[in-house]
Amino acid sequence: MTPGETLLSFENARVGYGFEPVVDGVALEVRAGEVVGLVGPNGAGKSTLLRAVTGTARVLAGALSVCGQDAVRLSPRARARSVAVVPQALPVPFAMTARRFVELGRHPHLDVLERPGSEDAAVVEDAMRRTDTLRLASQTVDTLSGGDLQRLTVAQALAQQPRVLLLDEATAHLDVNHALQVLDLVRSEADAGAAVLAVFHDLDLAARYADRIAIVAGGAVSEALPPEQALDADVLSRVFDVRAVVRVEPVTGSVAVVPIVRGADVAEAGLGPVGVVCGSGAGARLQRELARAGCRVVCGALNEGDVDADVARALGHAFFALPPFGEAGADAEAWAAQQFAACVSIVVAPTPFGRANVANLRAAVRSGRSLVFVGQFSAERDYTGGEAAALVAEALGAGAVVVPGEGDALRMVMAHVEEGRDE
Amino acid sequence: MGARPTSRAAALVALAAALAISVVAGVAFGAVKVPPAEVLAAVGRALAGRSGPVEDAVVIGLRIPRVLLAALVGACLATAGVLYQALFRNALADPYILGVSSGAGLGATLAFVAAGSTTLGVLVGVPAGAFAGALATIALVVALAGRAGRLESTSLLLAGVAVSYTLAALTSFVMVVSRESMHAVVFWMMGGLQRASWPYVGMLAAVLVLGSAVPFLRARELDLMLLGDERAGQLGLDAQRFTLAMLACASLVVAGAVSVSGLIGFVGLMVPHAVRLVLGPDHRTLLPASALAGAVAVVLADLVARVVLAPVELPVGIVTAIAGGPFFVWLLVRTERAR
Numbered sequence: 001m002t003p004g005e006t007l008l009s010f011e012n013a014r015v016g017y018g019f020e021p022v023v024d025g026v027a028l029e030v031r032a033g034e035v036v037g038l039v040g041p042n043g044a045g046k047s048t049l050l051r052a053v054t055g056t057a058r059v060l061a062g063a064l065s066v067c068g069q070d071a072v073r074l075s076p077r078a079r080a081r082s083v084a085v086v087p088q089a090l091p092v093p094f095a096m097t098a099r100r101f102v103e104l105g106r107h108p109h110l111d112v113l114e115r116p117g118s119e120d121a122a123v124v125e126d127a128m129r130r131t132d133t134l135r136l137a138s139q140t141v142d143t144l145s146g147g148d149l150q151r152l153t154v155a156q157a158l159a160q161q162p163r164v165l166l167l168d169e170a171t172a173h174l175d176v177n178h179a180l181q182v183l184d185l186v187r188s189e190a191d192a193g194a195a196v197l198a199v200f201h202d203l204d205l206a207a208r209y210a211d212r213i214a215i216v217a218g219g220a221v222s223e224a225l226p227p228e229q230a231l232d233a234d235v236l237s238r239v240f241d242v243r244a245v246v247r248v249e250p251v252t253g254s255v256a257v258v259p260i261v262r263g264a265d266v267a268e269a270g271l272g273p274v275g276v277v278c279g280s281g282a283g284a285r286l287q288r289e290l291a292r293a294g295c296r297v298v299c300g301a302l303n304e305g306d307v308d309a310d311v312a313r314a315l316g317h318a319f320f321a322l323p324p325f326g327e328a329g330a331d332a333e334a335w336a337a338q339q340f341a342a343c344v345s346i347v348v349a350p351t352p353f354g355r356a357n358v359a360n361l362r363a364a365v366r367s368g369r370s371l372v373f374v375g376q377f378s379a380e381r382d383y384t385g386g387e388a389a390a391l392v393a394e395a396l397g398a399g400a401v402v403v404p405g406e407g408d409a410l411r412m413v414m415a416h417v418e419e420g421r422d423e
Numbered sequence: 424m425g426a427r428p429t430s431r432a433a434a435l436v437a438l439a440a441a442l443a444i445s446v447v448a449g450v451a452f453g454a455v456k457v458p459p460a461e462v463l464a465a466v467g468r469a470l471a472g473r474s475g476p477v478e479d480a481v482v483i484g485l486r487i488p489r490v491l492l493a494a495l496v497g498a499c500l501a502t503a504g505v506l507y508q509a510l511f512r513n514a515l516a517d518p519y520i521l522g523v524s525s526g527a528g529l530g531a532t533l534a535f536v537a538a539g540s541t542t543l544g545v546l547v548g549v550p551a552g553a554f555a556g557a558l559a560t561i562a563l564v565v566a567l568a569g570r571a572g573r574l575e576s577t578s579l580l581l582a583g584v585a586v587s588y589t590l591a592a593l594t595s596f597v598m599v600v601s602r603e604s605m606h607a608v609v610f611w612m613m614g615g616l617q618r619a620s621w622p623y624v625g626m627l628a629a630v631l632v633l634g635s636a637v638p639f640l641r642a643r644e645l646d647l648m649l650l651g652d653e654r655a656g657q658l659g660l661d662a663q664r665f666t667l668a669m670l671a672c673a674s675l676v677v678a679g680a681v682s683v684s685g686l687i688g689f690v691g692l693m694v695p696h697a698v699r700l701v702l703g704p705d706h707r708t709l710l711p712a713s714a715l716a717g718a719v720a721v722v723l724a725d726l727v728a729r730v731v732l733a734p735v736e737l738p739v740g741i742v743t744a745i746a747g748g749p750f751f752v753w754l755l756v757r758t759e760r761a762r
Contacts, residue, residue: 054657080659087654094649094704104647108659113640140703160658 004032007082007195008053008164010221013062015045015052021060022048026221028197028214030164035187035196036224037210039203039231041240044216046199050166053083053197067163080108084162086170086186089150095140098152102128105159127158131185147178154185165189167198171205183209207231207255215239227255233314237263243291245310260288260314267294271417275300275339275346275369276317277360281307282351286374289410291315295417298343300336300360301328308351328359336363343369345416347409350375353388365391370416371400372409431708434701438715442494445722449490450482452726454734457482489619493725493739494718495627496616496684497694499676501717502635504691505710506673509645510666514699515580515754517692518677522564522587523557524688527674527681529594530556532608536601546626553678560586561670611685613738616725623683630679634672635714642706645669649704687740689747690717690724696754 008030016022023045030036038046051057052064053071064071067082074082084105092101105127106120116124128134131151141149150170157165167186171179179202187209190196200206206213206227213230215222217239222230228248236244241263249256272295276283283299284307290297299319302309303326312319320335322328328336336359340346346364348371353361364371377392396402403409450462457465457478465482468475500518507516507523518524534552538544567582594612598605611618638645644665647655652662680687694717695709702708721739724746728737 056653056656076656076661077659080657083657085654085657087657092650095699096646096649096704100646100705104643104650104658107643107647110643156658 004193006031007067008197009063009065010049010052011063011065013052013064014060015048015057015064016060017048017057019060022057022219023216023221024061024219026062028221028224030195030197032163032193032195033190034211035190035198035209037206037213037227038197038199038216038221039206039213040216045219046216047168049216049221050085050168050197050199053164053166054085055079077108080160082162083164083166084157084160085166085168086150086154086157086182087168088170089146089153089173091146092141092149095142097137098133098139098141098144099124099128099137101141101152102133102155102159105156108160123161124155124159127155130158131155132181146173147175147181150174150178150182151185154182158189163194165194165196167196169199169201172201179205203231203236203257204249204254207257208252231255231257237314243314245307245314247310260284260311261292266291266315270294270296272296273298273339273343274413274417275343275364275367276349277346277351277357277364278302278308278349279306279351279353279357279360281311283308283347283349284311285406286347286349286410287311287315287317289406290413291317293410293414293417295414298339300340300363301332301356303356308349322356325356327355328357333359333363336360337367340364340367340369343367345370345372345413347413348373349406350381352381352383354383358384358388358391361388361391365395365398365400371395371398372412373400373402374406374409375404376402431702431705434708435711435715438712438719442715442719442722445719445726446490446494449493449722449726450486453486453729455481457486462486485619488621488624489616489725490722491624492619492627492683493616493721495624495631496680496687497690497717497719497721498714499627499631499634499680499717500687500690500721501694501698501713502631502638502710503673503677503680504695504717505706505713506638506645506669507691508695509648509706510669510673511579512649512651513579514696515692515751517689517695518557518673519686519688519691520580520587520751521561521583522585522590523560523674523677524681524686525587525590525594526560526563527553527557527678528612528686529590529597530554530559530678531682532594532597532612535608536597542622546622550626550630550678550682553682554675556590557674557678557681558671560590561674613685613740615736615738615740616684617736618683627679627683630675631714634676634679635710638669638672638706639710641665641669642710645706645710646704685738685740687721687724688744689751690720690743692754693747693750694720 006029010026010028013026014021014024038049040046048057052059059072102124103116106116110116131154133152133155136148171182183205186196210227212224213227214224215235231246233244233246236242242259243261243263243266244257244259246255246257274290274295274297276286276297276299278299287297297317299312299317301320301322303322303324305324309319320332322332340363346369382388403412447459447462451457451459462482465475465479468479469483504517507521508514531549531553534549538548564582564586568579598608644660647658647660655662695713698713698716699709702712724742725739728739728742
């Protein structure tokens with residue numbers, strides 16, 4: 001559905017505890033019908049933003065409004081009629097019945113001495129039905145599993161009949177099944193017109209369930225953008241110090257993040273260069289380990305969309321970009337030949353060879369550099385009508401080595417690199 | 424688990440019946456035995472304004488006020504225990520362990536020494552002093568135990584015990600300094616109901632009604648407090664203000680109980696805990712049921728105190744401590760294991 005009116009809005013807000021600001025200059029709007037995700041490193045202030053909405057953290061400057069009203073002036077009771085929170089799943093150590101637990105969500109709608117009536121009972125019943133918790137109604141909450149308890153907490157929040165729903169890492173302790181269940185439920189609340197602001201711990205879940213994502217880091221909040229714009233390799237490197245491949249996951253159709261290595265674990269690329277002949281992701285581990293060891297890596301020509309091309313880009317390795325499914329032309333092969341000729345050593349990953357990457361093999365074999373093959377070459381990996389097999393035979397004849405695994409290849413290459421440095 | 428109205432009503436009726444039976448037993452037994460039928464007859468004669476045998480004076484003037492006072496003290500202490508346990512989300516909290524009883528005791532002792540034994544002093548001054556002492560103590564204990572807004576279970580108990588010892592020492596100091604009232608104060612502080620009389624009964628009944636009506640009417644908010652301050656706030660409760668109001672109520676009933684009977688420990692710990700185990704944590708049930716069960720417990724403890732070494736009377740605080748100490752240890756071990 002198209003987003004409706006703005007239900008939650010931070011205007012140039014500074015929020016924190018006491019007089020200490022945690023996040024400053026926050027400009028964020030959440031409209032009816034949308035889920036806005038907050039992601040960022042631990043301790044960056046994501047939860048503080050939510051707590052500003054519930055009144056636990058303070059708005060030190062700027063404005064924060066909920067359903068058009070100044071949030072700072074709302075009484076806890078009035079606030080709880082518009083805003084509900086689903087916190088992390090926490091164990092509840094007392095024997096309250098599940099129905100009573102959900103019924104407590106009606107509190108802000110009841111007068112001080114008023115007892116819940118039939119209308120409240122209907123709301124509670126409905127919240128429990130939607131969260132699939134009716135069958136737990138007469139059980140006590142201290143006996144429930146984490147997943148059941150969290151759905152019950154969602155039911156308690158829904159019993160508040162909120163227009164704004166805040167999720168504070170609501171799926172952090174849940175297994176994948178229960179996490180999806182809770183988030184599907186929240187998604188459907190948004191589709192029914194709620195404004196959802198959710199702190200996510202898991203970037204893939206954030207990308208999958210949020211319409212827009214804002215990054216909280218370094219005391220500031222970025223503009224909320226669609227997941228594919230908000231999460232890219234650059235942002236991940238800057239905000240989380242992680243080299244990652246960010247791609248649209250074909251199964252879910254949403255952005256997925258695959259962290260490769262921590263930025264702090266990548267040494268300054270001062271050694272090498274080392275060539276890697278790869279494709280289809282067969283060279284991903286070699287690329288990662290060479291980056292950690294501090295080698296400059298060149299990969300030859302790779303198709304856009306190929307996993308090895310994504311990894312090379314995330315790690316800053318040189319490669320000649322071919323269009324998806326395109327073949328390497330003379331210019332690509334000339335580039336690869338030139339790059340490989342300057343390498344200390346070249347590793348050939350156990351990749352299948354086709355029309356695109358056989359040019360890399362040809363350039364590597366003819367470079368005259370020392371060659372290490374990972375795994376015996378076999379006809380199953382040859383989609384070139386025998387050309388690749390012939391090139392491998394030629395290289396072996398010229399003294400190339402075959403090792404069983406990537407670890408062996410890395411050890412051998414690093415020995416070459418060290419020798420080269422000593423000379 | 425206590426949520427169904429019928430089982431709740433049944434539990435309350437059963438507890439009320441138990442209280443009635445223990446009150447009659449408490450009046451009937453003692454240094455002089457009075458058969459239950461005679462007790463009821465004496466009450467009937469007193470209500471009708473007719474004069475009866477000499478035993479009537481014992482029953483109406485001494486036994487009945489004493490037993491009623493025991494019941495009220497038990498109800499007060501159990502009510503305070505329920506409140507402290509909910510507000511601190513700690514099954515080990517009770518007025519004795521938190522030091523509130525000692526604080527009330529010091530306040531009461533100071534007021535007793537200052538105001539003397541005039542009727543007004545005893546019925547208003549001493550409870551007021553106890554109330555001030557109780558409030559100041561809970562504020563001190565919470566301030567000592569609270570770090571970064573969170574009350575850690577262990578630090579709360581440690582702060583309570585430390586404050587309790589200090590205040591008990593101060594109370595002893597005051598007693599030694601004011602020699603003439605020492606004997607009276609010592610006996611009272613050990614937890615006794617010997618000074619029972621009708622004016623005390625009236626005073627403590629008023630205190631119990633004042634201090635337990637507000638918590639009972641706001642039972643749902645007490646349930647919310649079980650979810651933690653932050654969650655209670657998210658569900659629309661001003662947790663800080665509510666906690667202060669409830670602590671004032673708890674301090675009031677503790678002060679009332681301490682000012683008539685001195686230090687009676689463990690009732691506020693054992694009774695709410697046992698009732699919660701049987702009837703569940705819903706405060707609409709827990710508060711009245713604990714008050715009734717607390718009343719039964721202290722009436723029976725006082726009966727034991729009067730009978731066991733008759734004609735010598737034990738202070739009732741000794742009886743509750745002998746029963747309650749091991750219970751506390753058991754609870755502590757169980758809580759530690761559950762971690």
